[in-house]
Amino acid sequence: MFVFFVMTAILSWTELSAQQHNIDSLRSKINSLKSSSTFTVKDTVYINLLNKLGDEFRYYKTDSLYYLSLKAKTYSNEINYSNGYCRAIIGIGNFYSDKGNSELAIKNFREAQVLANKLSNFNLELQIQNNLGSEYSYAGDYALALEIFLKGIEKAEDLKDLKMLSIMNENIADLYVKQKDYNNALDFYKKVKKINESLRNEVSSAETLSNMASLYADMGELDYAMFNINTSISVFERLQIIDWLAYAYEIKGKTYLKQKKYKWALHWYSQSEMLHEKLDDTRGEISLLNGMAQAYLGSMQDSLSESYALKAYEYSTAINFKEGIEQCAETLYILSKNKGDFTTALKYHEIYQGVSDMLSRSENKKSLTMLKTQVDYERQKAEWNLSNERSLAKQRNYIYIAVVILLIFLAVTILIKRSEKIQRGLNTELNIKQNHLEIRESELSEINATKDKLFSIIGHDLRGPIGAFQGLLKLFRDGEMNQEEFLEFIPKLRNDIDNISFTLNNLLSWGQSQMNGLITKPSVISVDTLVNENIKLLSEIAENKSIQMISRLPPNTMAWSDGDQIDIVIRNLISNALKFTPESGIITIEAIEKTDYWEISIRDTGIGIDDETKKIIFEENSTVTTYGTNNEKGTGLGLSLCKEMIEKNNGTIWVESILNKGTSFYFTLTKSKKAVPKTYSKAS
Structure with missing residues (x-):
């Protein structure tokens, strides 16, 4: 074992020296060029050498890549050297990519792409x-x-x-x-x-074998994984390709980790870690640190596992690497639970579940999108091929027609006229079918948008509280949390369950209106009764915030509307008022009788709504969700649903608000018809 480690150290030193050779060679060429009496920074040879040296530094000294690329860009711009400028901004884009700044990376790559196209x-x-x-x-x-x-x-x-x-x-x-x-x-x-x-090219083959080894490890095909990674390691060691060798060592460690051979996994992870000390590859290092944390966890060395997991978590958050955050949070949750630190365990469990839900939700969508993109691409390609075949066939037909014209001119003329008539008919039919397809595509897009919004809200506002509830129950069931500790979370769970119930009611009503169309069944209803019932229903929430709810509706405030829909509207508006009214506030519900309708108002002494938000809160596609004064959650559906239901009942709804003073929501309802009470009595 001692000889093995000594040989490994010697090999690493030799490899690093060989890797340094390319950098030293380029530096020597630059220094030789600069020593010339005719040297100028505007020399294209010098600019090309700067770009090449920057590329060599990419995974070793990223800051040097940026510095050299910036110099090459400046000098190329001064002499209008487009090729050097293009390669320089590619280097700058690579720098921002490695730093996790995708926006600036894409901006530089797009600029380079336009320039390369102009240069052909x-x-x-x-x-x-x-x-x-x-x-x-x-x-x-x-x-x-x-x-x-x-x-x-x-x-x-x-x-x-x-x-x-x-x-x-x-x-x-x-x-x-x-x-x-x-x-x-x-x-x-x-x-x-x-x-x-x-x-x-054995290097390209070795790189592919390394990636295939990682895939086989994920698939559980560990023998194939080990064979592929050993083959690639032999190539990288012989040719002294350090960045890929560090990755290959990590994959070999990952393979042993899948076999639960933690000692050997840590050995190969350590080999990769030593090489990473000479590299500047944050994404690669995050994967390595996560692997080491899992290996130490498996070998019951929790303190070392926590150290590596925290380091990986720090790197992941620095470059907003979601996959790394998910893996670290899961490991840190297990470690905190092992220590009995349930508060920290719950924190990391919520982080893990939140990121996992987000990735799962977006990944499912991306999976469907990828499949659709690929199918569309194959369909377009098939259509292009078919179009080309048709074009070739049409050209052959023209040749035949030209030959026939020489023999029987009159017959050909008749055939051409007939062909034009058929073509016009086909074009007309094609346009009709295309219009039908566009209409169906529009309908499908609306259905998909409804589905995406519904699933997004379910995943965000329902899975989070339910997942936290499941986590607490698991800790209590496994005996890792006693009854007293569990009871401390009861108030939070109760609020979450209340929010889930309210969210479900809105989702079901909204989903029905979007999927099947909102069906309104008007009848004579007592608005003051609905208001009093909702005040009673929401009284506990009001008492918790010391908010006074006052109904000033006159008795027998009768309207001709759908009672279930108006009940949902009143409950949503009062719930919103409670949500955005601070403690000791007042909510007042009033009704003003007009000639043909009632004007109902719900006023609060809450935080108010700014002008920009007032413009969009009733829009159908609006997803404005704001936390209340006590961090209460909402779905973003309530007000758009209220607007739809009021308008279905031939009414209107609007809002008036002053920041930090309060908000008033108004809606109108048609007064009950005089002849209606007769049919509404016992005779019905």
Whole structure:
């Protein structure tokens, strides 16, 4: 074992020296150029060397990459050297990508893409397109990343650039891995292996084998994982490729971790950790630190596990790396629970569940989007091929017609006229079908929007409280929390359950109105009775905040409306008033009798609403959700639902508000018809 560690240390030193060789060689060329009497910073050779040196520093000294790229950009701009400028902003984009700033990375890549297109440098444009796809993947927009990679594959096939064809297919495989669609990912990796065989590039093959080893480890195919990673490690060690070697060591540690061989997992993780000391690759280091935290946790070394998990959590939050935050929070939750620190455990459990829910919700949507994008792409490609075949067939027909014209001019003329008539009929039929398709597409988009909003609210406002409740019950059931500690959470659970009940009522009413259409069944209703019932129903919430609710509706305030819908409107408006009125406030419900209708008002002495919010709170697609004075939650559906129900009952609704003084909601209801009470009595 001693000899093994000594040899490993010697190998690491040799590899680092070899890696340094490329950097030293470029520095030597730069120094030699600068020593020339005719040297100028505006020399294109000097600018190219700066860009190459920056690329060499990318995973070793990221700040040096930025500094050199910035210099190259400045000098290129001064002499209008477009190629050097383009490569410099690619380097700047890579710097921002590695720092987790996707917005600036994409901005630089887009600028470089436009410039490369103007230069007709198609190979450079293809490289930039790959960078863009990778950045959108880091940002979580898998659908757009897939679209970019698919278009890049087409360009690579046209240019016969097998290297970029291999890289982009491998990036698509990585998208499927992130969605845990391992079978499709494996299909793409096998395709990449065939391309690499044509390239006869052992480095590209070794990189693919490393990624396949990680995939096999996730799939539980550990023998395949170990075979692939050992093959790639031998290549990286021999050729001294340090960044990939660090990744390969990590994957080997991951494979042992899946086998629960924690000692060997930690050994290979440590080898990767030593190499990362010479690298500057935050994303790669987060994955490594998470793996080490899990290995120490498995070997019952909780303190070391916590140290690595906290470090990974710090790095993940610094670059807003959601997947890293999710893994760290799960590990820290287990560690806190093991220590009996239930408050911290609950905090990390809520963080883990919140991020997990967000990723799960967005990932499901992205999965569907990716599938739709791929299907659309294949459909478009098939349509293009069919269109080309039709065009070729039409050209052949024209040739035949030209030959026939020489023989029988009159017959051909008749055929052409007939063909034009048929074509016009087909075009008319096609336009009709296209209009039908556009209408159906619009309807489908509305249905999808309704579904997405419904599931988003269910996931955000229902799964969170329910998940926290499940976590507490599990801790209590497993005996990790005593009865006294459990009872301390009862007030919070009660508020959560009240919110769930109220949210469900709104969701069911809103969902029915969106899916099936809101059906209104008017009858004679007593508005003052509905108000009094809702005051009684919400009295406990008012008492908790010392809020006084006053009804000044005259007796027998009778209206001709749907009682269930008006009940929902009154409950939502009073609930909103309670939510945004501070303690010791007053809520007043009044009714003013007009000629043909009642004007109902619900006034509060709350925090008020600003002018911008007043403009959008009743809109159908508005998702304004604001926490109340005691952090009460809402769904963002209540007011749009109220507006729809009031208008279905031939009324209007509006709001008046002054910030920090209070808000008044008004709505009108048609007064009961004189003839109606006769049919509403016992005879009915």
